[in-house]
Amino acid sequence: MPASPVSHEVVFLVFDGVKLLDVSGPAEVLAEANRAGADYRLRFVSPGGEAVTTSIGTRLDVAGAATTVDRVDTLIVAGGDRLVDRPIEAQLLDAARQLAFLARRVASVCTGAFVLARTGLLDGRRATTHWRHATLLGRAFPAVEVLPDAIYVADGDVLTSAGVSAGMDLTLALVETDHGPRLARTIARELVLYLQRPGGQSQYSAPLRAPIPQQPVLKAAVDAIVNDPAADHTVDSLAARAGVTARHLRRQFAAELGTSPSRFVEQMRLERARTLLDEGRNVSETARLSGFGSAETFRRVFTREYGLPPSRHQRQFRTAWSGEFPSTGVPAPSAE
CATH class of the missing domain: 3.40.50.880 (Class I glutamine amidotransferase (GATase) domain)
Incomplete structure (x- = not known):
C-alpha cells in the first residue's frame, strides 16, 4: 500500500x-x-x-x-x-x-x-x-x-x-x-533490519554486559554462566568446572566482581529474561528458558530487581507508538 x-x-x-x-x-x-x-x-x-x-x-x-x-x-x-x-x-x-x-x-x-x-x-x-x-x-x-x-x-x-x-x-x-x-x-x-526491536530492549546482550575476569579460574565460571544462564549453576558445579573449591570461588567473585556466584547467575538470568520478553515470549516460557523454573519465582525476582512485573515491562517497551507529536515548546532563541 x-x-x-x-x-x-x-x-x-x-x-x-x-x-x-x-x-x-x-x-x-x-x-x-x-x-x-x-x-x-x-x-x-x-x-x-x-x-x-x-x-x-x-x-x-x-x-x-x-x-x-x-x-x-x-x-x-x-x-x-x-x-x-x-x-x-x-x-x-x-x-x-x-x-x-x-x-x-x-x-x-x-x-x-x-x-x-x-x-x-x-x-x-x-x-x-x-x-x-x-x-x-x-x-x-x-x-x-x-x-x-x-x-x-x-x-x-x-x-x-x-x-x-x-x-x-x-x-x-x-x-x-x-x-x-x-x-x-x-x-x-x-x-534487512530487525523491525520489532523495542526501544526499551537492552543496548547490549548479557554476554557483552558481563565483565571480563582477569583470573582464569573466574573466567571459566563466568563463561559457563554467560553462555548458558538457564543451566543448573550451583557454587559447587561452578567450582568443579574451574578446578577450585567452592570457598575459593566465592572469594574470587567477591574480590574481582564484587558479587557472589549466585547473584551473578541471577543477574545473567534476568538479562536473558528481558531479551526473551522483548522478543514477545510469555512469562511462563521466559521463566523456563531463562532458568527461573516457575513463573511465580520469575515474577518475584524480576519485580524485586526492576520495580515492575514482567508483564508490565513487556507492555511498556513495545515498539509501536500512537498519536501525534505536539510542538516542542522549546523557548525561542534569543535575538541577541
Whole structure:
C-alpha cells in the first residue's frame, strides 16, 4: 500500500566530526520510505553553512546554515565523539535551539543527546545515549532521567537513541508512527533490519554486559554462566568446572566482581529474561528458558530487581507508538 502523501520536512544538523552512520543510517531509512511512497524531504545543514568533515574523514556537503531553515517537521541531531570529551561550541547549540523551536518533533542519535541536554530540551525528560556515555550524561545533566539500556526513548515530542544503528531503529519507529506498520515492515525487509526491536530492549546482550575476569579460574565460571544462564549453576558445579573449591570461588567473585556466584547467575538470568520478553515470549516460557523454573519465582525476582512485573515491562517497551507529536515548546532563541 502506498504511504500517506503528507510531506515531512526532515532536517539533519551536522558538524565537523559528525559520525557518518548517525546521519546516513536514518537518512537511508527515510529514503527507503520515499521509494515506498512516503514524502520525506531531507535537508542537511551545519551551524555556519559550510560543508563538514565526518568521522571517517569524508566531506559532507550541506544545503546551508541552520539560520536559513524556516520550516522543520522533524529535527535529527547526529552524534560525534567530540561532543563528549570537548566543550560544545555555542554556534552548534544555537543552531540546535533555533531548529528545535521550529520543529514538531526533535530526535538525537547517539551522543547527539549531549547537544539536546545542553540546550535544556531534555530537562525533566527521559533520554538515552550510547551505553558508554550514559553515566556521564546523567552526571553532567541531573535534570535528565537517563535510561542507560534503552535503544531509543520517546518522551513526548523529544526522542533520543543509543549508538549508531539504534538511530535506524528510532527512524523506523518514526516512519511507523507517520505511516503505519505496513510501510515500516516494507522498509525493514528492504534494509534487512530487525523491525520489532523495542526501544526499551537492552543496548547490549548479557554476554557483552558481563565483565571480563582477569583470573582464569573466574573466567571459566563466568563463561559457563554467560553462555548458558538457564543451566543448573550451583557454587559447587561452578567450582568443579574451574578446578577450585567452592570457598575459593566465592572469594574470587567477591574480590574481582564484587558479587557472589549466585547473584551473578541471577543477574545473567534476568538479562536473558528481558531479551526473551522483548522478543514477545510469555512469562511462563521466559521463566523456563531463562532458568527461573516457575513463573511465580520469575515474577518475584524480576519485580524485586526492576520495580515492575514482567508483564508490565513487556507492555511498556513495545515498539509501536500512537498519536501525534505536539510542538516542542522549546523557548525561542534569543535575538541577541
